[in-house]
Amino acid sequence: MKNKIRLLFYILLILFPFKSLALIEVDITRGNLSPLPLAVSSLSSSENDKEALKKELDIKDLGLEISKIVENNLKKSGLFNPLNKDAFLQKPDIAHLKPRFEDWALIKAQALITGKVNFQDEKLRVEFRLWDVLAGKEMLALAFTTVPKNWRRVGHIISDKVYERLTGEKGYFDTRIIYVSEKGPKTQRIKKLAIMDQDGFNTKYLTLGNELVLTPRFNPTNQMVTYLSYFKNLPRVYLLDIETGMQEVVGDFPGMTFAPRFSPDGKKIIMSFAMDGNSDIYTMDLENRIVERITNHPSIDTSPSYSPDGKYIAFNSDRSGYQQIYVMKSDGTKVKRISFGNGLYGTPVWSPRGDLIAFTKLHKGKFYIGVMRTNGKGERLLTENYYQEAPSWSPNGRVLIFYRETKTNSKGEGFSAKLWSIDLTGYNERLVETETDASDPSWSSLLSN
Amino acid sequence: MFLSFLLSACATQTSKKIDSQIQGDVYTGTDTVEYLADGVPDRVFFATNESVLTTASRETLRKQAAWLRKNPEVTVVLEGHADERGTREYNLALGERRANAAKDYLMTYGISSSRVSVISYGKERPVDSGSNPLAWSKNRRSVTVKAN
Amino acid sequence: MFDPNSIAALIDKSKEEQAETTKKIDKVTQSQDPSMNLSGLTLSEEDALKAQIFGCWSIPLGLPYNENLLVRIKLKLKPDGSVIKTEILDHARMNQPGQAFYKVLAESALRAVKLCQPLRVPTTGYERWKDLQLNFDAREMLEG
Incomplete structure (x- = not known):
């Protein structure tokens, strides 16, 4: 009897090896070597801040200009492909709070950069977030305060932080x-x-x-x-x-x-x-x-x-x-x-x-x-x-x-x-x-x- | 038959003209040469990457030495140059080496080193802006310039 | 002359919040019995799946090719090939200092899986492949 049960057990094991079955492994050794598609949303700012910054720097939309610096840097690195802003479905201020990841995935963005620009006490305050669109989560969030005339450097520093987070090595843009x-x-x-x-x-x-x-x-x-x-x-x-x-x-x-x-x-x-x-x-x-x-x-x-x-x-x-x-x-x-x-x-x-x-x-x-x-x-x-x-x-x-x-x-x-x-x-x-x-x-x- | 003969004659003549201005990679023409005095050419030329004085260069420098002996109040600067086919820093050193080759030769003909200073311009001051072997050969030079 | 103020001092990193990575409990990897290797996907099944993922995986171009960067991801799949669960087998390595490249590669692999689903799985034999491991290795690509 005991032997019969044991035999049955072995037969079952051979026919249905459930848990002891080797996990199927598939080696992925090839992929896509084109630059990573990402979206750099314009950095949002209130109408008041826009007005004050225009007075200070004579730039109509500083948030947009900073986002262009980031786009340009990332594009020239050859590692990223910043997507055309015309295709963006979500407004910059809302995207910065809570991106609708489906919208960004739809235009094939794998990462998203959003941000916000303030002008208070004569200082420029810029915050930005980097989002993993497919994982649907924030990867990085930073804020900087500086004198307004350093605005281009803020764009370069954001580029460096994004580059570092997405490639694993330091950037070279604030140089x-x-x-x-x-x-x-x-x-x-x-x-x-x-x-x-x-x-x-x-x-x-x-x-x-x-x-x-x-x-x-x-x-x-x-x-x-x-x-x-x-x-x-x-x-x-x-x-x-x-x-x-x-x-x-x-x-x-x-x-x-x-x-x-x-x-x-x-x-x-x-x-x-x-x-x-x-x-x-x-x-x-x-x-x-x-x-x-x-x-x-x-x-x-x-x-x-x-x-x-x-x-x-x-x-x-x-x-x-x-x-x-x-x-x-x-x-x-x-x-x-x-x-x-x-x-x-x-x-x-x-x-x-x-x-x-x-x-x-x-x-x-x-x-x-x-x-x-x-x-x-x-x-x-x-x-x-x-x-x-x-x-x-x-x-x-x-x-x-x-x-x-x-x-x-x-x-x-x-x-x-x-x-x-x-x-x-x-x-x-x-x-x-x-x-x-x-x-x-x-x-x-x-x-x- | 006759026509083709003429053509080839023409072709050899042109290349001969260039050949006659460069011998063994050294410029032998007179296009760029100026004169310190009647019959005293101001410059000598070098082969690529070289600072060895040719027979013609030595002859030029002997004329310069004779002229300097006759004009003891004159001091000169030897300006050493290189062609554009080298890295900038190496060419600065090469120009200095060339000008010193000329200076050493003047000194062996009795010119005091105190009358001769040296400066290298490397590839910074070509006389011919062409990008061809003839232009480069004109630019590989040491020029003796009156300093006073 | 440029701005003599030391700009580094002006730029105040007042808020530096690193993204919270979802913490998962690391499970002990199942040991494998080499005698059981007969039960894999057929070659054509494997090729179809590979071809699909090759197209979805944007290899991070900045990665060094001379480091050991192999990312193993265990998937739990639905019969239609959509992904119920992903688990990085060396998850602890993700947030270790000096493993920035590993983290970048792991994240890119996860994106590839997300982008590709539902995965192109065989129409039959769900029990066979409902748990699946993908080994992402970019060295071959980055060397070339």
């Missing part, structure tokens, strides 16, 4: 670009230092164009800039305080200093010093003014760039006969060549994440912007053109900005220099709009947080 503004014929270019918001707004010129200026770079707090100026026809590295406008020559060198950059802690400037036909790399401590020689080699050693931890320096040198990229310890020891591909390699720049070095490569008459790992392996060329160089990283290490010059025609006409950006993936190449021709861009770190 500035310092660059060289260019005008005039190729043989007599007039160059000025210029600074602008990452999206091309709020351009300010920091020099007048009386002398040639090149290669500006931010310090880690974005308040100082180091650059090369031909003031009085003596090409020297300068230090400029953007807030006060004060500037000074870096060090007391009896010859040209150039290719400056800050150390990651902002305490030193690293640069090249050229003397008697030889360029070597030096540092100067900005506190005690002590100058240290880092390389000592009869070749050209230039374009130094620190690793983010300050322990290593990448630079280019022609000690092998041709311009190549080398890495050494920050005291100048253990110099090791890392670029071994065909062609010339220059302008190494260490990524903020520390795992990659961006560079310019010249091969068979073409210029490339590329990245390689810090040991020189895994070279990837991102873009090819007639002339382009000098990549600079976005603070999150995802985008590179560089400049590109055009080929002139047979009469030597048609020259232009423009800023471009490209993703680390090699996709999403974009012109960065500037008021004038532009070169030598340097990306700031995030201005807030």
